[in-house]
Amino acid sequence: MFIFAHRKTLGLLDGEYGSVFKGRSLDFDELRAYTPGDEVRDIDWKATARHGAPLVKRYVAVRRQxxxxxxxxxxxxxxxxxxxxxxxxxxxxxxxxxxxxxxxxxxxxxxxxxxxxxxxxxxxxxxxxxxxxxxxxxxxxxxxxxxxxxxxxxxxxxxxxxxxxxxxxxxxxxxxxxxxxxxxxxxxxxxxxxxxxxxxxxxxxxxxxxxxxxxxxxxxxxxxxxxxxxxxxxxxxxxxxxxxxxxxxxxxxxxxxxxxxxxxxxxxxxxxxxxxxxxxxxxxxxxxxxxx
The missing domain is CATH 3.40.50.410 (von Willebrand factor, type A domain)
Structure with missing residues (x-):
């Protein structure tokens, strides 16, 4: 019963921690050509000027904090x-x-x-x-x-x-x-x-x-x-x-x-x-x- 109660309590804390600190962030991955529907704010204007065509930054999600x-x-x-x-x-x-x-x-x-x-x-x-x-x-x-x-x-x-x-x-x-x-x-x-x-x-x-x-x-x-x-x-x-x-x-x-x-x-x-x-x-x- 002690082990069960202990795990149950930790389970509650686990859920509480997860609901407060989701730890989501975005890290830069690569540049790719712009396609309709991409966010304008993701356009890399300096790279676009060098390349001669719109390029957008691609990100990957990182869960860790x-x-x-x-x-x-x-x-x-x-x-x-x-x-x-x-x-x-x-x-x-x-x-x-x-x-x-x-x-x-x-x-x-x-x-x-x-x-x-x-x-x-x-x-x-x-x-x-x-x-x-x-x-x-x-x-x-x-x-x-x-x-x-x-x-x-x-x-x-x-x-x-x-x-x-x-x-x-x-x-x-x-x-x-x-x-x-x-x-x-x-x-x-x-x-x-x-x-x-x-x-x-x-x-x-x-x-x-x-x-x-x-x-x-x-x-x-x-x-x-x-x-x-x-x-x-x-x-x-x-x-x-x-x-x-x-x-x-x-x-x-x-x-x-x-x-x-x-x-x-x-x-x-x-x-x-x-x-x-x-x-x-x-x-x-x-x-x-x-x-x-």
Whole structure:
């Protein structure tokens, strides 16, 4: 029953992925003589002038598109998620599911990952062996003694090195973009299609650990403070307000965001994320038609 349910869920995701990202494009193939009924816009005027008779460009359909996984592999992602699992493991599951769906649809998958010290990339290719390598890179690169997280560095790398339109899948922790990152996201959104998946942190209000440690900077949180009901309540309220600001920012940017705090939430949250992205694309398309 578990295998059946798992396949059924992946089947639903497969259909959702296919309905959103069809990956259709046209590549130039050859020139041929113009015949009545050909599109005028396909005429190659320079070749026509040289040849002395109308020539049109012939294209072939290409189904593949490029999916670029952009992952934070700084030490923040080696901390605990809301479920008590390592955030890295949840991130690998998210990347693996979306990478597998892309593979099933004939798309090629690449990777950019890193921390504040720099970014590393793996060129986009097809195949399950290639996807396995990408996931291993993310798993091995995310350790507690690694560099601090800074997804801005990975965004800067993508902006400098990738100009062809792609589907970008960002997986990071609970980042609240500042003005500089908002500008980066606007540039990325103008050039690519962007999906964001957040791996939620463990919550101070739900933990009773003695002397908890903030992974980002190594600072300690004494138990006397973390156990104080007033501190827990204030923390919970601050996190709710922060999450509201995050959601409002992504809505304003037109970027569909999903998130999970446990591995059990990954598949349903990915389904909801793909559905939201499809809905936003349709709304944007209707807006463009009305503006035209």
């Amino acid at each position: 490029t999916v670029l996984l952009v992952a934070d592999t700084g030490r923040n992602m080696a901390a605990l998620a809301a479920s008590g699992e390592c955030k890295r493991d949840i991130a690998v599951q998210v990347l693996g599911v979306l990478g597998y769906l892309a593979h099933r649809h004939g798309d090629v998958v690449g990777l950019v990952h890193g921390d504040a010290a720099g970014s590393r990339s793996v060129p986009a290719r097809s195949g399950e062996d290639h996807l396995e390598r990408l996931l291993q890179d993310v798993h091995r690169g995310t350790v507690l003694d690694g560099g601090p997280s800074s997804i801005e560095h990975q965004f800067d790398y993508v902006l400098r090195n990738f100009t062809r339109r792609m589907l970008l899948v960002v997986v990071a922790d609970e980042v609240l973009p500042d003005a500089a990152m908002e500008l980066q996201l606007r540039r990325l959104q103008a050039r690519h299609e962007v999906l964001w998946f957040t791996v939620h942190d463990t919550e101070l209000a739900n933990r009773a650990d003695a002397d908890a440690v903030e992974v980002a900077d190594g600072s300690g949180i004494p138990e006397a403070v973390s156990a104080d009901p007033a501190v827990r309540a204030a923390y919970r309220q601050a996190m709710l307000e922060r999450e509201h600001r995050r959601q409002e920012l992504f809505r304003r940017l037109g970027i569909a965001e999903g998130g999970a705090g446990s591995s059990a939430q990954v598949l349903p949250e990915l389904f909801a994320l793909l559905a939201r992205h499809r809905s936003r694309r349709r709304a944007a398309s209707r807006g463009q038609r009305h503006a035209g």
